Amino acid sequence: YDDLKGGIDDFIKGVPLDSTSSSLTLKDGIKLLEKALAQFQAGDDKTAAATMKKFITIWPTIEGDVSTTNPSLYTRVESETPVIMVKGKEKAYQDKLQALITDLSAIDTSASYNAFDAMLILLREGVEALLIVMALVTTLKAAKMRKGLKWVYGGAIAGVLASAVIAVILQVVFPAVTSGSNREIIEGGVGIFAVAMMILIGIWLHSKSSVKQCNDFMERQMKTVTATGSFVSMFALSFLAVFREGAETILFYVGIIPRITTANFLIGIASAIAVLVMIAVAMTKASHYIKPHRIFFILTWLIYALAFKMLGVSVHALQLTSMMSNHLISGFPTIDWAGIYPSWEVLIPQLIFIAIIAFVTVKQHGKK
Template sequence: MILRLLALLLVLLTAPGAHAQGAVDVPQQLRTAHDLVAQSLREYAQGHTEQAFRTARSAYLDHFEYAEPPLRVLNPDLILEMEYRFSDLRNGMRDGQPVAELQRVAGDINDSLRKAEGIVSGTGVLAPTLAATGGFTILFREGLEAALLLAAIFSYLESSRNGRLRRAVWWGGAAALLATVVTWALATYVLSIAPVSRELISAVTSVIAVVILFSLSFFLLQQTDRRRSAEFMRARLGQAVQSGSLLALGLVTFTTIYREGFETVLFYQALAVASGPVLNSMYLGIGLAALALAVTFMLLFRFGRRLPTARLFPALVGVTALFAVAFVGNGVRAFQEAGWIGVTNLYGRLPTLDPNVSALTGLHPTVETLAAQALMVLVYAAGYGYVRWSSQRHSPHVAGRLERH
């Protein structure tokens, strides 16, 4: 608290033009610097080297420098690091370096700007809560699906007293969990050394996550699709059991569970980027989800179908939809930072959110990000309406078939 008061005093006393214009809005200056860095990249990619250099210089001299005084008190090392990075960006433009290299430098600058805004604004309570909720929900949803699939496999094998078959299922599930951990480690490593900007990686990851989340939402809503999936899995199990191959049974279990694990890795990669300074809260949510899944797993295998797991699916659909909308906003924002999409700022016209909250909800004050999220909400509304209409349309036929039987 003392450091923050001292930082505010420094803003009032030492910021350029502070006496004439009043206190500097530090978060606003940082956001403007962030957008000018993205603009300079677009100009450089279009061949306007001199204009790009001037824009990058303006980002530092006309905006970031106004935010330096309080940040020097709170984190002097970060300020020194950012001065070098801004210098690297300008020098790279002057020396004609490849766009990909400058995008990497700009990505480091944007990460530091966000960190600086978090230092000035504080993380508050909402951002850690959102990160923890996201960490919990992703693992719990995917883990619950995996637990239900395992329960269905064991239910199918219930009539068989061959203990080797059941052990093959456990080995297949354990291998799937191990493969999921390896996939997470490999994905983290590959993304860290990929020869493209982190913004572009984040954008592509968000788009893929949105596509999977969108399909999952309506899969969970449509009972017929879930029945078809269960029938397909039982058919594969039947073939494996009839052949007597333990390897075949283990592979069926592995592929069934690993699909959930792969989705989990993808969603966490997107959420980790959004969590930023509150990443520890995401890991807290993961830990709580692991405990909740352990309890659910024991109850599921003890009470089986008597557990009201079906009632969870509507809530999971709602949470899945919220994740998709958030990832859409972050994906568009990442494309903007990579210089692929223009930026139409709405700063000053809309309420300003904490930067960490913006990253976790995807609510960024630009026309492009908000329009993409609004479109996503409309698509979800239309899809939900279609699913309801389709279920009501087919329910009389289903009821008629039941009466005839």
């Protein structure tokens, strides 16, 4: 509200807009953090919070140097800065801000990237999407519904193509800051929609996780209507899983290309693909030694676990772009790998998610 009121007042007064730089660097972000720290220490909490908000706004533009060289620091910045913005008047959070400034300042932004850096980007962004796609592929093979595989593979390919298109649009059409924020908004919005699809498919998988229900399903699975419906939903989830991570991966690569040799870049990509292929092969081989109803059971909970994390990460991404409010829970931990963040906006949807899964699980067990 304050931002909107200030914007309207400036417009009425004829105050010219500040031009947005398209060449923001990590050093620009560090200067904002240093400025915010000085303001917090001087007791000017409102101005300091506005400075922190400005940092959070440009963060998606400058995060590439941090995410590729120090993933753990990248996680700390994303999880701690929204909290510091609200609680920066407290000495403990000023110390955290100083620690972030020190660690970010230690990153050498002039250094070149190597093949390992290029490999890590694709692995970090691609493993989660691969797990979802392979869970769908394994499900179809276990259910002897191989004609549905083209739907899953088609969804993944469509996700890659859509990611490339969106990445180009964000890079060309929007200025740097807007491009980064839009990417976070897309990741958050698509992620929440994907969670809804994952709940539906998880419920469908869970209903096949007993021997009797699995055998009954095998007898019915040739019915066209049921099969086609399942395939469409699997196409959608495969597409969303890949699309959610794809644009961000491509934009990260755009950012590092000027500072990496072509050979290292290609070696990194090839290495990441090789690792992803090994994961896919391992999942496929392992499924051959597990009975179909057990496969459905395992994949059900894999889908649920990934959906729980994706829900938290997606809401957090929307909070980073101010698309969603951020009411902090004092003393609540941040567990980034599980998608748990200390705010009611993250926790309440995750609790509702758990309640839905618990209700469905109890109801389906009652039918066995």
